[in-house]
Amino acid sequence: MSTAIDRPKPGKPETDETEAHRAATGTPGFLRSRLGGLPRAFWVLFAGTLVNRLGTMVEPFIGIYLTQARGMSLTAAGLVMTTFGVGSLLSQPVAGWAADHFGRRATLTGGMVATAATMLALGYTTSVPGIVAAMLVLGVVVDAYRPASQALVADLVSAEERPRAYGLLFWAVNLGFSIAMVTGGWLAQSGFTVLFWVDAVTCLIFGLLVWRAIPETRPVREEDRPxxxxxxxxxxxxxxFVLINLAFTFVYLQAYSTLPLAMTGQGLPPGAYGVAMAVNGLLIVVVQPVTNGWLARRDPSRALAAGIAVVGAGLALTAIATSTAGYAMTVAVWTLGEVLTAGLAGSIVASLAPAHLRGRYSGLYGLSWSAGGLLAPLAGTRLLAVGPAVLWLLVGGLGLLAAAGQLALGPAIRRRAAR
Known part of the structure; x- marks a missing residue:
């Protein structure tokens, strides 16, 4: 299905909405089905996202799977996982283009079906070339839903409600992932195959929910070319904005790449990292729903800058932590900053993007996360080798610079949003 292009008729104003988009966001029947000020289609997306994250059991344990179930060395497993990162770099721009070209519903459902098939292929493949190929494809398809999901929210939800909607999706992702980490670790004791099946089935459920219950919302651009x-x-x-977010992702993702290495380097047991990070999941699940409505009434750029600064400051405090309790306290600080950022970046991207380019804009934003995921461990481990204080103080300083940059962009973002 290609992008439909209509030439404007005389006396007819141009529109960027499809009939399905109007049906999903403006008809009286659909308005009657709104829950909590958000449309029913959003809650379907919310439910599908939660189910999908509840089944996210393969990614967190992929390193253990490759070394224990497939007998790879740490070096070989690291190289295989790098192919996943390369695939994720391709994923977001391609998926963003597909969301604008083929539609949000088709892209999201297609990505989920492809992820389910790739999960099962990876789970049953024993050859190294097959595993490498499956990991590359998985990197491309596993997060292909994100640009389509972001564009769907922008299509369905008013500008005033978008921060709350994106924040709710953030909460669903974290709640589901927290549960998946616990259940995945328990299920892995009886074998890894079940993890691949659970992940595949929940992907299919998400795709089916979107296909059956969410109308296509892709806007039509009435111009000479798409x-x-x-x-x-x-x-x-x-x-x-994307470059500033890249700096932020480099800062934030140190919590998942170098932080466990820093803790074990101080002689703490591996379980200490799990205890400290449990604070992150607990605070997000408890605090984020309480602050979601309040954040929705704040200026997105200022609130996002504040959140970035708090994340940077919290990670900088890691330089003085020496015990599990101390690390847990620093996690609590930067988690509060993470809560402040929830949903705001997606809202800003939606306000910057023309309706017919929302998928591509979301894809470029997603690319900054993929790139940050590659850069954070590469540069972070080298800085950690120089010294933990060097790493955490530089990370904190970069966080403050990113926050200042976001504040500087604020007036231009507000002018764009006003138009």
């Missing part, structure tokens, strides 16, 4: 990815790259404000 938008291109170069249109996104020529938007200097969006590119600047």
């Amino acid at each position: 938008g291109r990815f170069t249109d996104v790259l020529s938007d200097r404000l969006m590119v600047a």
Whole structure:
């Protein structure tokens, strides 16, 4: 299905909405089904996201699977997992283009079906070339739903409600993932095959929910040609925002790459990292729903800058932590910053993007996370080798710089949103 392009008729104003989009967001029948100020289709997306995250059991344990079940060395497993990162770099721009070209529903459902098939292929493949190929494909498809999901929310939800909607999705992801970490570790004791099946089945459930219960919302652009990815790259404000987010992801993802290494390097047992990170999941599940409505009434750029600064400050405090309790306290600090950022970046991207380019804009934003996922461990481990204080103080300083950059972009973002 290609992007439909209609020439404007005389006396007829241009529109960027499809009939399905109007049906999903503006008809009286649909309005009657709204729950809590958000449309029913959003709650379907919310439920599917929660189910999908409840089944996210393969990614957290993939390193253990490769070394224990497939007998790979640590070096070989690291190289295999790098192919996953390469695939994720390709994933977001391609999925963003597909969301604009083929539609949000088709892209999200297709990505979930492809992920389910790849999960099962990876779970039953024993050859090294097969595992490498499956990991590369998995990197491409596993998060292909994100640009489509982000664009769906922008299509379905008013600008005033978007921070709350994106925040709710953030909460669903963290709640589901927290439960999946516990149940996945328990199920892995009886074999890894069941993890691949659970992950595959929950992906299929998510895709089926979207296909059956969410109408297509892809806007139609009534111009001579559809938008291109170069249109996104020529938007200097969006590119600047993405670069700032790349700096933030580099800071934030140290918590998942170098933090466990820093803790074990001080002689703490591996379980200490799990105890400290449990604070992160607990605070998000408890605090984020309480603050979601309040954050929705704040200026997104200022609130996002505050959150980035708190994350940077919290990670900088890691330089003085020496015990499990001390690390847990620093986790609590930067988690509060993470809660402040929840949903705001997606809302800003939606306000910057023309309706017909929402998928591509979300794809470029997602690319900053994929790139950060590759850069954080590569540079972070080298800084940690120089000294833990060097790593954490530089990370904290970069967080403050990113926050200042976000504040500087604020006026331009507000002007764009007002238009």
